[in-house]
Amino acid sequence: MIRRIVSYMGSYKKYAILAIVCITAETTMELLIPFVMANIVDIGVANGDTGYIFEQGALMAACALVSMVLGMGSARFSATCGQGLGAELRKAEYKKIQGFSFANIDRFRTSSLITRLTGDVTTIQNSVSTGLRPAVRAPVMMITALAASFFMNPQLAVVFFIAVPVLAILLWLIIARVRPVYGQVQGAVDQVNRIIQENLIAIRVVKSYVRHDYEIDKFTAVNEDLKGTSVRAFSLTALNAPAMQLVMYSTIIAILWYGGRLTMVGNMAIGALVGFLSYVLQVLNSLMMISNVLQMLTRSLASGKRIMEVMDEEIDITPPTEGTTALVASGDIRFDHVYFKYKQDAQNYVLSDVSFHIASGQTVGIIGETGAAKSSLVQLIPRLYDASSGAVVVDGRNVKEYDPEHLRQSIAIVLQKNTLFSGTVEENLRWGKQDATDEEIRKACWIACVDEFIGRLENGYATELGQGGVNVSGGQKQRLCIARALLKHPRILILDDATSAVDTATEAKIRARIQNELYGTTKILISQRVSSVEDADQIIILKDGRIDAIGSHETLLHDNAFYQELYASQKNGALR
Ligand SMILES: Nc1ncnc2c1ncn2[C@@H]1O[C@H](COP(=O)(O)OP(=O)(O)O)[C@@H](O)[C@H]1O
Ligand SMILES: [Mg+2]
Structure with missing residues (x-):
């Protein structure tokens, strides 16, 4: 499915690649800054070498500047690629619908086709625009932070073997439950659009029959249904945060407890323990980002499925393979x-x-x-x-x-x-x-x-x-x-x-x-x-x-x- 959606990116694929390159470079750049900072403190400040401090300070400022430019670039490229994909998807879908026979349209209903052309495409387009950055950043951050923490203290880093899988399982459980609900949300949007469309097209009839109240009730029903389904979807999604907090604080407690004992017996410096904790936060943070990306992905897949249903609809009235040049000459x-x-x-x-x-x-x-x-x-x-x-x-x-x-x-x-x-x-x-x-x-x-x-x-x-x-x-x-x-x-x-x-x-x-x-x-x-x-x-x-x-x-x-x-x-x- 993802591959199929990506295939519609066409000429916008290069922007996706540019965005990915920018984000990777930006993230690496950001990870460099703490090293420079450490140098300033450990070498410059320790030796009272002002020249070195200025030199490294300038390097740091340069790093920050480059990372800002890269950040701007990545935002620009992901937006171009997301909006481009949206436009291409809409174009392809619209073209397909133009080929639909009356029977094809009867099967989908006009209102659902409209949602599939607008809302569903927007979901995907926004996921790419806003999701590309965390999707690339999180793995880079996680891998570097994991490597750094193992490098710092392999014994303590063992907590990740427990924390990461636990969090992953929790997040997976949430996603598995929320997944079907996203499809239902889009279905509910269809219903709301159907009622609005019918009402607006027939507004003169509604007015002449004084059916406002009935129409409002009808709308309220579908609107409430949409609200209910959306609340269900998003409250499930919101469980992400507590799951994350639970694992994060448990991990911190475990590290403080175990690391504290290590410092007491003199196997670890307190500074190192504090540094280690900051890596822990980075790892868990990137996991959180990944889970957000997965949520967006789930939502996009639900929309993608609806779009592909349109693309896969078999047009039941097609030209014959041969003899297509015949014209109606007399009208018998x-x-x-x-x-x-x-x-x-x-x-x-x-x-x-x-x-x-x-x-x-x-x-x-x-x-x-x-x-x-x-x-x-x-x-x-x-x-x-x-x-x-x-x-x-x-x-x-x-x-x-x-x-x-x-x-x-x-x-x-x-x-x-x-x-x-x-x-x-x-x-x-x-x-x-x-x-x-x-x-x-x-x-x-x-x-x-x-x-x-x-x-x-x-x-x-x-x-x-x-x-x-x-x-x-x-x-x-x-x-x-x-x-x-x-x-x-x-x-x-x-x-x-x-x-x-x-x-x-x-x-x-x-x-x-x-x-x-x-x-x-x-x-x-x-x-x-x-x-x-x-x-x-x-x-x-x-x-x-x-x-x-x-x-x-x-x-x-x-x-x-x-x-x-x-x-x-x-x-x-x-x-x-
Ligand atoms: N798009 C459609 N889908 C399903 N049933 C339809 C559709 N259009 C018409 N019908 C049904 O087909 C029957 C014949 O309708 P129609 O051909 O419009 O009759 P007439 O033009 O003689 O009034 C009716 O029972 C109607 O309900
Ligand atoms: Mg008729």
């Missing part, structure tokens, strides 16, 4: 005994045994109750989801045999839940075609009957849309989405209830213009209104994911009960 569609469900382990199929044929250039209406799987059906055509079994065939070729990019370029689908992006009206429209001429854009807007509305805007096509297109009405947004789809000059145009918020008169106008202007394009219209589909070449009636009937307006009106009922209810009703 055939469904051949198609079964579909969103999750492999789901009990029931959303679509069952769906077969039909749409000749190129035809206009087809799909009608059915909500939940009848109309949206699910059309999403199979541009391969937003894959059929579980059976074949979806476009122009005589299974959709799985097209490069998804080619396929989707030829098929424009206005989804039921569609969004605009922040940016100007024109930028949004150009999503359909980057290099569209002004003429093309105007034409598409005219067909979608949105030109008049844009004309009335203060800045016309340069008007800024809020995030998700909040500053346009539902019907205006739908028409902008249709114009955006038309700009693709698709072979197949799918409108999934795309005019539900547009008044019937305007809708009829849009339909007529599409009919005339996109003569050769295959058109699929999903609607709740009989009036929207009655002129279609064929009408498919879906019922609980199965085809109830296929026919023209006249035949269905003659022999389909559902259609007759729908027609009767809408004939004089408000929906017409």
Whole structure:
């Protein structure tokens, strides 16, 4: 895992190496200073040699200066390398997510993907920025201090054989317990983000239903859960300090007791005992640093695992290995005994045994109750989801045999839940075609009957849309989405209830213009209104994911009960 994370460092690896070199040099430099000091006291002061004192003093100052420069360098390099790694990880993850199919995203949830892209990466990035220094410093300090203490008094140094393993075991016990909790903390962050995200996206609904209290309660629940899990994680982590103190003071007592006896029998000078104690403190201190580094590492590994889950997610819609150059030429569609469900382990199929044929250039209406799987059906055509079994065939070729990019370029689908992006009206429209001429854009807007509305805007096509297109009405947004789809000059145009918020008169106008202007394009219209589909070449009636009937307006009106009922209810009703 560590190796995998480090592999994302790429060109920032050199900064990591520079940082490690600086830290090692700095630590060594610091260890030199006491020796110089000892020289000043033992030689300079003892002999009253002022010249020597100044000379060694200057050396000491130089050492301090060099160590300061190295310290600054190491801080700079570790920060560069940590932040660089963070940026690279985010980039790689973002790129991977762009390749996700709808099913991949369903599996993770958007909010969790956001945490994995931000919080988890930040954890790793900060661990490298702040953890590199103690991670290198501690072992250097420990080894030199251990060597020095053994050199000073090997007999006394034996206490380390007990103290170090005891402390190591204690720290290991703590880490082993805290490890799974860190994963849970990140999971709890996911939940908090999910609630915040849902609430903010739907803030208008929340306000209009006066659901603040309910939403606050919902948030409080996940927030408390996050607090609880975090308290558990960090109070376990905090056990580090007492464990350390326990071992440190026990060691000091042992040394004072044993060393004291040594001094009493004259085997050890008191000064040496005091010096020895300072090494003991250094060894234990470095162990403490190591344990902090290990905690950070544990936390980073929990985050790393979550990031790698994203990186390892198998993208279930991939281009075929051969025949990727095929383009959709005419827009003929055939469904051949198609079964579909969103999750492999789901009990029931959303679509069952769906077969039909749409000749190129035809206009087809799909009608059915909500939940009848109309949206699910059309999403199979541009391969937003894959059929579980059976074949979806476009122009005589299974959709799985097209490069998804080619396929989707030829098929424009206005989804039921569609969004605009922040940016100007024109930028949004150009999503359909980057290099569209002004003429093309105007034409598409005219067909979608949105030109008049844009004309009335203060800045016309340069008007800024809020995030998700909040500053346009539902019907205006739908028409902008249709114009955006038309700009693709698709072979197949799918409108999934795309005019539900547009008044019937305007809708009829849009339909007529599409009919005339996109003569050769295959058109699929999903609607709740009989009036929207009655002129279609064929009408498919879906019922609980199965085809109830296929026919023209006249035949269905003659022999389909559902259609007759729908027609009767809408004939004089408000929906017409
Ligand atoms: N992303 C999804 N994951 C799981 N189930 C879904 C998803 N989208 C829709 N469904 C389910 O599939 C069924 C058909 O939905 P849908 O195709 O949207 O119906 P319609 O468009 O006819 O109203 C519904 O029962 C719905 O709950
Ligand atoms: Mg739908």
